[in-house]
Amino acid sequence: MPINVNEIRKDFPIFQRETRPGIPLVYLDSTATSQKPLAVIEAMNNFYRCSNANIHRGVHTLAEESTALYEQARVKIAKFINSHSAHQIIYTRNTTESINLVAYSWARANLKAGDLVILTEMEHHSNLVPWHILELERGIRLEFIPVTEDGLLDLDAYRSLLSQSPKLVSFTHMSNVLGTINPAAEIIRLAHEAGALTLVDAAQSVPHLKMDVQALDADFLAFSAHKMCGPTGIGILYGRLELLESMPPFLGGGDMIKEVKLRSFRANTLPHKFEAGTPAIAEAVGLGAAVDYLSSLGMDAISAHEQEITEYALERLEEIPGLKVFGPSADKKGGVASFTFDGVHPHDVAQILDRDGIAIRAGHHCAQPLHERFGIPATSRASFYLYSTKDEVDLLVNGIYKVKELFG
Amino acid sequence: MDDLYREVIIEHYKNPGYRGHLDPHDIQFEDNNPLCGDHIEITLRTDESGKVTDARFDGHGCAISQASADLLVESIIGKPLEEVKQLNKEYILDMLGIDLGPVRLKCALLSLKVLKAGVYGLGEASEDLVE
Numbered sequence: 001m002p003i004n005v006n007e008i009r010k011d012f013p014i015f016q017r018e019t020r021p022g023i024p025l026v027y028l029d030s031t032a033t034s035q036k037p038l039a040v041i042e043a044m045n046n047f048y049r050c051s052n053a054n055i056h057r058g059v060h061t062l063a064e065e066s067t068a069l070y071e072q073a074r075v076k077i078a079k080f081i082n083s084h085s086a087h088q089i090i091y092t093r094n095t096t097e098s099i100n101l102v103a104y105s106w107a108r109a110n111l112k113a114g115d116l117v118i119l120t121e122m123e124h125h126s127n128l129v130p131w132h133i134l135e136l137e138r139g140i141r142l143e144f145i146p147v148t149e150d151g152l153l154d155l156d157a158y159r160s161l162l163s164q165s166p167k168l169v170s171f172t173h174m175s176n177v178l179g180t181i182n183p184a185a186e187i188i189r190l191a192h193e194a195g196a197l198t199l200v201d202a203a204q205s206v207p208h209l210k211m212d213v214q215a216l217d218a219d220f221l222a223f224s225a226h227k228m229c230g231p232t233g234i235g236i237l238y239g240r241l242e243l244l245e246s247m248p249p250f251l252g253g254g255d256m257i258k259e260v261k262l263r264s265f266r267a268n269t270l271p272h273k274f275e276a277g278t279p280a281i282a283e284a285v286g287l288g289a290a291v292d293y294l295s296s297l298g299m300d301a302i303s304a305h306e307q308e309i310t311e312y313a314l315e316r317l318e319e320i321p322g323l324k325v326f327g328p329s330a331d332k333k334g335g336v337a338s339f340t341f342d343g344v345h346p347h348d349v350a351q352i353l354d355r356d357g358i359a360i361r362a363g364h365h366c367a368q369p370l371h372e373r374f375g376i377p378a379t380s381r382a383s384f385y386l387y388s389t390k391d392e393v394d395l396l397v398n399g400i401y402k403v404k405e406l407f408g
Numbered sequence: 409m410d411d412l413y414r415e416v417i418i419e420h421y422k423n424p425g426y427r428g429h430l431d432p433h434d435i436q437f438e439d440n441n442p443l444c445g446d447h448i449e450i451t452l453r454t455d456e457s458g459k460v461t462d463a464r465f466d467g468h469g470c471a472i473s474q475a476s477a478d479l480l481v482e483s484i485i486g487k488p489l490e491e492v493k494q495l496n497k498e499y500i501l502d503m504l505g506i507d508l509g510p511v512r513l514k515c516a517l518l519s520l521k522v523l524k525a526g527v528y529g530l531g532e533a534s535e536d537l538v539e
Contacts, residue, residue: 345469345471346444351512377445377469407418407421407422
């Protein structure tokens with residue numbers, strides 16, 4: 001069933017506000033972070049009002065309730081991405097920490113000087129810098145799948161890189177700048193044929209596409225709650241069971257141990273082995289509520305709505321003289337339109353649109369090498385989600401015409 | 409806010425009088441604003457008394473960063489370097505005639521940061537230079 005965007009907008013309290021008197025909010029920055037439905041806000045609010053206690057080991061009622069809520073959320077998330085078990089769902093702070101967990105734990109235990117890790121030219125800094133650090137520390141080698149002029153990965157170049165026997169292929173499922181949805185299943189299949197493991201940066205895909213980690217056959221997959229209607233401060237690392245079991249702990253401390261002596265420790269079982277210290281409990285509950293919310297609407301229906309808005313947005317934007325949208329055609333991308341506008345810096349575009357309550361992002365969007373690849377310092381980026389409307393696209397287009405007028 | 413894109417700013421952005429690169433020059437420095445990729449290079453010529461005889465800026469970025477660079481470079485020609493060293497944030501904001509939030513302030517002050525790092529002969533431009 002298609003989603004009813006007008007009804008959905010009522011679920012998000014923030015759309016009741018004006019950015020300044022008489023100017024409603026036109027929020028086109030969901031790729032940076034999504035807005036939150038009342039169900040998520042209330043779930044976290046209720047947790048603090050009614051159930052708050054630290055989790056695990058506590059025997060009192062609140063501790064048991066909190067633990068149950070925290071673990072129930074994990075089960076919901078496992079189901080949402082079709083993980084075989086909830087043990088494979090590790091709570092982290094965000095996608096960045098999930099990737100760093102793999103880089104610190106798995107990679108430091110398994111990679112040595114000269115070992116090859118394949119990345120792509122369209123990565124977010126969070127899937128570049130952890131590997132740069134390992135390159136400096138360990139002398140691993142990095143190679144990059146090139147991006148074609150229309151914003152796709154060059155799979156022929158990828159195939160030839162695979163002949164160098166990489167140990168890991170770590171790539172973004174959906175570009176946060178170009179919107180490109182990469183053929184993750186094929187990339188993973190080819191990596192496995194070459195004997196490499198795979199890490200999928202799914203920060204942009206899990207919020208927008210139906211995710212099935214078993215069908216993808218991903219070894220690791222990372223995403224954040226805050227881009228999928230959930231709170232900030234919590235993210236997920238999914239991993240294949242035998243990999244997670246074989247990996248050494250990441251952070252040391254409480255909860256990640258079975259037993260501690262003065263001079264030694266024994267690590268806890270999964271998933272707790274990777275969850276040292278008091279975690280983001282209310283945020284886990286909030287993420288669970290976000291998963292319920294998205295599931296109740298259906299991810300396929302959400303994707304279809306975004307596809308319709310994106311097609312319309314690209315069509316309207318491309319009719320503006322001097323405006324250039326980067327990335328592939330609407331059928332190959334998610335709800336992202338990054339563009340340059342002749343003679344006007346993205347910061348100025350964003351600032352002028354803000355006068356009309358239109359929130360877009362300007363800059364390199366934490367993907368500096370990708371912008372260098374296209375020979376531009378920055379882009380303006382409008383992004384869409386389940387609550388975006390065609391009216392908002394029209395307001396964006398009108399706003400850009402105003403920019404044009406001002407800069408003449 | 410509506411004053412942000414005052415005519416003077418749009419005018420200096422679109423038709424800068426002092427865009428270019430002096431060769432030869434006595435002082436050269438360049439830096440980026442990593443947040444948005446703005447880039448400014450400033451080149452200066454000075455005489456024996458330490459006075460700025462000519463100056464140019466080059467680079468790319470938003471209207472605020474480029475207009476403030478043009479205004480700044482124009483304003484220092486004829487000034488002794490000792491005086492240039494004393495220029496501060498208020499000097500730029502007075503010239504622009506606008507109020508700026510913390511994000512755009514960095515755009516406006518990039519050229520001053522570059523200028524002072526060059527004049528002081530520093531290896532790296534720091535935020536302290538424009539406080």
